[in-house]
Amino acid sequence: MAASKKLLILVASPRRKGNSATLANAVQLGAEESGTTVSVAFIDDYITSFLRDCRVCRKADGECSIRDRFRELFFDLFLPADGVVIASPVYWYGLSAQAKAFFDRTFCYYAASYPDSEQVVESMTRKRIGLVMASEETYPGASLGMVHQIQEYSRYTHSEFVGYVRGVGNSRSEVNRDPTEPVVAAETLGREMFTRRFSDFRIDTERSGRVWGEDPSS
Ligand SMILES: Cc1cc2nc3c(=O)[nH]c(=O)nc-3n(C[C@H](O)[C@H](O)[C@H](O)COP(=O)(O)O)c2cc1C
Numbered sequence: 001m002a003a004s005k006k007l008l009i010l011v012a013s014p015r016r017k018g019n020s021a022t023l024a025n026a027v028q029l030g031a032e033e034s035g036t037t038v039s040v041a042f043i044d045d046y047i048t049s050f051l052r053d054c055r056v057c058r059k060a061d062g063e064c065s066i067r068d069r070f071r072e073l074f075f076d077l078f079l080p081a082d083g084v085v086i087a088s089p090v091y092w093y094g095l096s097a098q099a100k101a102f103f104d105r106t107f108c109y110y111a112a113s114y115p116d117s118e119q120v121v122e123s124m125t126r127k128r129i130g131l132v133m134a135s136e137e138t139y140p141g142a143s144l145g146m147v148h149q150i151q152e153y154s155r156y157t158h159s160e161f162v163g164y165v166r167g168v169g170n171s172r173s174e175v176n177r178d179p180t181e182p183v184v185a186a187e188t189l190g191r192e193m194f195t196r197r198f199s200d201f202r203i204d205t206e207r208s209g210r211v212w213g214e215d216p217s218s
Pocket residue numbers: 013014015017018019020021088089090091092093094134135136137138142168169170171172173
């Protein structure tokens with residue numbers, strides 16, 4: 001039997017029962033239904049500092065000297081994962097500082113000055129990536145910056161940006177009342193993280209003219 005896929009859900013809000021956490025729970029539910037092994041981590045539990053100047057603060061053995069749990073989150077949960085879903089509130093039309101700090105801090109270990117950086121880079125690539133977001137405002141542009149940033153992260157790491165869900169709410173778990181049903185969509189995203197069709201063509205990509213195969217009704 002094939003080993004089950006590993007999914008990490010990174011919650012980037014400080015609110016334990018907030019809207020990002022509600023969407024993250026739905027992703028977890030869907031993923032577990034499809035046999036995926038899921039870990040959920042609140043970034044706040046692991047990171048207490050921004051990235052610093054590695055030349056100044058890297059230890060002699062190459063390790064990061066910041067005394068928090070980032071290393072554990074990155075090496076034990078992020079690198080081994082086949083897929084990662086970022087669950088972030090919209091803060092100032094972008095990812096929360098927690099999410100941004102997570103991505104910034106990875107630099108310490110993929111930079112060439114870290115002794116095992118080649119192995120780290122290899123493990124950072126070719127994941128399936130998803131994004132769930134909570135915002136107070138409803139207009140589409142409020143969350144597009146985040147979608148763009150995760151798209152570029154995915155492109156840069158040869159990863160596949162499988163999909164995103166945006167839920168609207170402000171008070172804790174109010175996203176449950178969003179009539180566009182983002183909680184249902186988040187559960188579907190979780191269920192399909194490793195099976196949803198992904199395509200990103202170049203002009204010379206060979207493909208048939210049909211995306212979903214022959215249409216039996218035509
Ligand atoms: C510092 C801060 C900045 C925010 N910026 C925005 C924003 O630019 N646009 C928006 O729609 N909502 C904004 N919000 C509202 C949150 O996105 C919204 O309350 C969301 O549901 C919070 O998610 P959470 O429950 O996971 O923390 C902001 C909230 C905070 C605390």
